[in-house]
Amino acid sequence: MAENVLRLEDVTMQFGGVVAVNNLSLEVNRGEIVALIGPNGAGKTTAFNCITGVYEPTNGRVSLAGEVIVENHPQGKMKTMYQGENSGKYTGVVRLTPDQITQKGIARTFQNIRLFGALTVFENVLVAKHMRARQNFLSAAFRLNKAEEKRMREESMALLEEQGLAHLKDEVASSLPYGLQRRLEIARALATDPKLLLLDEPAAGMNPQETQELTDFIKQIRTEYDLSVFMIEHHMDLVMQISDRIYVLDFGRLISQGTPEAVQNDQRVIDAYLGVADDAED
């Protein structure tokens, strides 16, 4: 059996009366590239936010390499309001903050690029190295551990060189062109030494050539950094070309999963994307 890196069990996210993600279970195995697709508003980004600790799911469990990082069950007012399934299945509560989850090894990028705009390219990557630095604020301020700072700088520089961003290191991040900002965001995520990389629409706003470059880039970093990649994407060329497996979400529910070919030919997926014809029964 393949070793799974990420595992979601019955994750449900309910906002008030709206169930944004409903009973989602999925797995990402080591070294895989898995895509999560679905029409607008299907709950894809919400699912990402449940994994990374930005939201606290109403019910369900998320584990990273066998370790539970998020677990919850309906509590308080939600007990009566809960509309999802499997409400009695989970009893534990595990609540890690986004930074703790990043430390455990999940890195992410954002749908709308979120770089540290006023910082340089180099500093953007250096920030990601901060959490693993063995120092406190006094030893950092008084430069007691110069080796640590040097190591952070060298690792960041090496990463920028690998990503072909080294010549831009002193540029202010917000001054980079769009495609490079995307690339920097991925580089910054890689700087946290992740086991799993979550990409939220990495090809959004890219032209076909840039998309092709991105495809190669994602394949390349998967092998180079021994990563699993879980991504949300709308560009079907990219998704079909790169994914080992695909999950399809519609109205918060998983409607299909499998290899790109299987998903492409699944009638439910076609219906979700194109709508069901009125004269379907004829």
Added chain:
Amino acid sequence: MLQQKSKKGAFLALVCVAALLALVVALENTLDPTKNILLFTSLKKGAVYALVAVSMNLLNGFTGLFSLGQAGFMLLGAYTYAILTIPVESRESVYYLYGGSAVKFSLPDLFGGADTVPGLVLGVLIALILAGCVAAAVAWLIGLPVLRLKSDYLAIATLGFGEIIRAIFQWDKLGPVTNGANALKNFPTFSSFNITNADGQVVFRLSTFVAFLIAAVCIALIVLLINSSYGRAFKAIREDEIAAEAMGVNLAKHKRLAFCVSSFFAGVGGGMFAMFANQAQAKTFTTAMTYEILLIVVIGGIGSVSGSAIAAFLYVAASEWWLRFLDAEMWVFGIKVPFLRTGFRMVVFSIIIMIVVLFFRQGLMGSRELPDLFRRRPRKSPRKAGEHNG
């Protein structure tokens, strides 16, 4: 290469600061202090304000936490300093309304008295550090609930804290410690550092130098923190909290750290303010003082340490010294110049502030530092990436 550059820069900065300190000593001992009272008052107050402004900038400009509690933390620092350094023999007279002080010791006295060099230096130094520690400890407590708030809400909460602290320190029941609404005095001030001969005459002046030295050391410490890995994490929080968190920056921990460090130096600044004013009284640490400091930060440039320092001196000099002539009646060719009367100075000063804010939207320095002005750096014009919403 990178290491080399920063070493050279640090050395240059050290030389500049040393030169500035030497200049201050030279000025103080060549100019007649009685004729240049305003100059030296401005310099001392400027040094105090520079430190407090930089500490505020650490929070507002570098961490993006809009806090207005600076005067409150200065008050804590000033009182801590004063209470710990009033000589035991003058406690009776200072606290005459309350029949003496509840604190029965004095730090300078523990080291041989405020008249001796070790007593003065060690006493003042330890008292200032403790002043910072008290402010930082209170900041830690206040921070627990308050740092969950954002932007304007945080500003209002910290503003409220400043007011509450001021009221508490004037509370009659705390009189034996805080002397109620009365001023604390008779503690070592900047002037205590002037070297006198046996007849009590000043032979070598160090009062302004001491103010500059303490401020310079504290600002240097803040700069060191800002340029460290923690400083980068602060800036990341300022730029984008969600992204910072996703990069593994513990928001609560780093915000609390910035808040405590900022308050520590505000506390030290408060102690220095007491030394400058020769007294500590709760009613001086008003919200208006916080606004003055905020104004300095804004004029200097939010996110620029050297900007804050320069603006502090300009602000203090303009309000206390350069515009003084506007307060007195003046006759030119037998005609009385209109408007000039007591208080007109502040009218002109306000107009100047408005003009500065209008024409320097980013403050005098923006987010640049002093050395950046001398460095020619070919930088591509910023191309703003298109707003894309996938």
